[in-house]
Amino acid sequence: MTVGEIIFFFTVFVTMIGALAAVLARSIVHALLGLITTMFGIAGLYVYLNSTFLAMMEMLVYVGAISILIAFAIMLLGSYSGMSGNLRAVGKLTLAGGTAVVSVYIFFKFVLTNMNPLSFAKYLVTTKDIGRVFTENLVLPFELISLLLVVAIIGAVMLAIIARNVK
Amino acid sequence: MSDMFYNNGNIYFFVALFMLFCGIAGLVYRRTLIGMLISMELILNGAGLNLVAINRFISPENPYGAAFTLIIMGIAAAESSLALAIIILISKRYHHIESGDLKELKF
């Protein structure tokens, strides 16, 4: 049991607790905190999967931009953003129980048997490799994502102009 | 090092599957639109983790998984910004954002 494995278990635990909090929390700000915890955990898992650049990008984009955007919207809406949960207690229990049963079944059937474990990874995914993939193989998605982002910005600005004219 | 728990691929697939289930459960369970958006982010994260785990364990030659996960992050950013703009517009019109009463097709 090296320190690496202890930290790995802690990271997986943090991810799963965050996902549960994001679904089951009563107040929406606590759900957002659960989402941020999950993203932190997923960034840690990316480090264990030998992509440190991707881990830092996940923190920059998800924690640094999307979570702040959602928090900003929650604060702008204020008392309009209500509480959550409309199923009665029976429905809630069925949903939770079903999810738990399926997850436990999958865990015991697949995780505890050894797949072909790869030996220690041959390389670390560096920024240079990702850049090379984007400019040699995945050129079209790269260009399309920039087009998508421009369209999203224009759309958001248009919606803001409409929102200003609604009284 | 192949006896380390984190070099065995199944645990990553299990975590990604767990996040997908949590995201779908949240999408059904949450009543407000922002709660549904938070569950959507969980689903997208789970998909990204799945891709990177496949890249590392099954085909580690090219970092396609990492590159495509970056594209997924870009899509998630664009989608959440537009969704939040629409949610703010809805709240101005209906004065609440519970999804039960949003039934009209004309703005």
Add this chain to the structure above:
Amino acid sequence: MGGLVKLLDTEMVRLAVGLVLALGFVVFNALILTWMERKVAGHMQLRIGPKEVGPFGLIQPLADATKLLGKEILIPKAVDKTLYYLAPILIFIPVIVAFVVIPFDSYLLVKDINVGIVVILAFSSFTVLSILLGGWGSNNKYALIGAIRSVAQNVAYEIPLLLALLSIVMMSGSLSLKTIVEAQKGLWYVFVQPVAFIIYFIASIAETNRTPFDLPEAESELVAGYHTEYSGMMFALFFLAEYTNMFIVSSIAVTFFLGGYNGPFFPGFIWFLAKVYFLVFVIMWFRWTYPRVRFDQLLNISWKALIPLAFLNLLVTGGLLKL
């Protein structure tokens, strides 16, 4: 599995020692900076500043710390307890992470991560999150307005910061901080890219919420902005984090533009600390020279002036590198 926990890994020991030293340095740095701020403020306003406690007022920070520690921590009844307690803790994470990566000397570095600058930038968004959560959790109108202003300002100024640093990364070809310092052994980058330095400096002053960009904690307008409801030790934590943040952004400026720890006679870290504290003095100088910028002017400076300039700089850098 099973058996002993193998703890004596040299990297783990180095990391643990580095973290402890970083925490010690945070407190030491806060003591120096509070003294320096009050003395600089005093002399700029043609008065002397604190002189009673100790020679030249050198023990004044200890007196301040004792006062803050002894104050009663008043927690209003209607705060959201999770967010209220989480905010001052969360604001320390980017600071500690940054200390792991910054090279004080060629060997005084905890770990040379190969995506070093992205680590610092990714974690500096935690500051924004903590301000937002602190402002919302305080359940107070003034705190909320201060928090929202701070978020808008921070998000707007992150972009020119990233773009200015990106031109330096393009020139040196690596994201790791130590490689960038080593590449400046001949000529400092500030002479090659002065525009990027100015953009970075202005954006970093806005990131740390210092005057002239300190609307989020505007003392004459908003009681105290996002830390209105915090008293005693919790306020001291916000305060500590702001001063350490000033140190961190100055040390990134020194690493990227002013040559890091390179210098002729003295050992590396003396040059590094001298350059960093000179930049901190310039930041404090700005505080007592410029008036506070209005909120729409603030966002206009970022979106209409700094971002196009940073893009143009990046374009010119890319073009000249290819020729």
